[in-house]
Amino acid sequence: MSEEARARDNLVATGKSLFDRGLTFGSTGNLSLRLDDGSWLMTPTNASLGALDPARLSKLDPEGRHVGGDAPTKEAFLHVEMYRQRCDARAVVHLHSTHSVAVSVLADIDPADVLPPITAYYVMRVGTLPLVPYYPPGDPALAGAVSALASRHHAVLLANHGPVVAGTSLEAATHATEELEETARLFLLLRGQAIRTLTPDQVAELRRRFG
Template sequence: MHDLNRLRDEVCRVGQSLFQRGLTSGSTGNISVRTPDGGWLMTPTNASLGNLDPSRLSLFDAEGRFVDGDAPTKESFLHFSMYGERPDAGAVVHLHSTHSTAVSIMADVDPEDVLPALTAYYVMRVGRLPLVPYYAPGDQALAEAVRSLASRHHAMLLANHGPVVAGTSLANAQYATEELEETAKLFLMLQNHAKRVLTPEQVADLRRRFALP
């Protein structure tokens, strides 16, 4: 129980931090973590990440059945699609963060790898970022599209929607999501400038040095 309460507090702390720094707004965005018994905690539907109540987070058992708390986020299927393909995932963060969402709307990005390697830390924390085609909110086809990529990518960008990022811990998922957002911001700032991105050789070197997939 102590570990579960610690996770509840951590979800609320991270949610408040993301909200206060403008990475999510209103009732958008959702967070989940894997619990010690193999279940999951998720943020509830229609809840602001800036004002979460630890006792009201949605609790699922190890079979994915909702068992306690407020009604879960309507986008819980995104989280389960990631967990189902990534047994090492300890947490998933999904935001509608402004710059990442703006990039997801651009017509001329590479859907196989949306953002260029602008910095070493983007390569290390995010890596290759695919674009998931647009589906209406709640469409189960979106779950299948995410699932088809999740085994090969821990981060992806949903077209006209925002990022979904898994991590081995909530901290790692948070940091990768923030790195993605900052890189999207840099990418948009540099649109009218020639860019000196990392070369394929430099990216390959980072992958070797840090044992990246």
Template sequence: MTTATISDETRLRDEICRIGASIFNRGLTFGSTGNISARLPSGEMLMTPTNASLGDLDPARLSRFTAEGVHVGGDAPTKEAFLHRCMYCERPKAGAVVHLHSTYSVAVSILADVDPSDVLPPLTAYYIMRVGSLPLVPYYPPGDESLAIAVGEQAKAHSAVLLANHGPVVSGATLREAQYATEELEETAKLHLLLDGHKTRPLTPEQVEALRRR
């Protein structure tokens, strides 16, 4: 392993821990919920381990996986590691994945009257630019193989998915992009719930299409 490679990995380990602390300290996750991963240039993955608080991560103890998804180092991996692998398999340009049990996003995932093909309305330009559209993956128990298959199917066309009664899984080209998209999704879910019962003026289909072309 070259010095440059070691430096890249060290920086990525530190960045995962900084972003985890930021997410935790702002109440976007709690306890030992949520997990973050990032992909090294070699295709290997670093991931927050099982039973770890995102607010108190140790860079040296992050789980390490081969490009094929085999755990080879660090603490025992989260049981939700397969969610990250599903996103990477279908989105080869993804460099990071964030999965949270964030309150407003989970609340929306429990609503009975959402459109499963696109859960949230286009309320803001930044939601469209960072998230795009958000399909709802049906509920499966944590760790169920059927959940992996369902996430993989949606990941072919979407950078973010919402797991019913569970939470969002969001990929990005970089760790920062995945973080910002996850936070934009959570704020849009909050807006959606705050506006319930009020007349709204979402972006028009023409405005949405213009943003997507950009």
């Protein structure tokens, strides 16, 4: 089986897993993979992640031009900007997952780092999470806002919209997105409670050990 065929099957299986577990719904969310030749596979526009067809996935060339399959997601530029700013990225996951979106609309969050370091795995898989100001879905201006943060952060949270997460593999990007969603859920459950987050020294030690 060719690299591209494996990548297509991987995207379809990952999309179905995310959909079946309620991390995406309807035709929301989009996934992409970068192939060895620099081209990309992306989920098509208006497609449910739970019912993807590997033969109809969108293909973009290294310049971001649509060269095969169905028309790509209208948020393809989010993926392209993450790849352009992060040379190690091989996959990008963008979801409208419920708890992450809920956090993105709160008025009192820190836009420089939306979620506190509640768990070690959040620090290891997500790190700091900046908030990107609100833009309408598909607005090209959103590309510049994401690009300005992507070189320093592999995960960002779009205000009133949802997370965009890059990873060195589709598995890594998916695991980080899931960790973000679970931390957002914990954060909402704990609001109003006195909590004990990891200390700056504990966070620094995790980054020293795990990068």
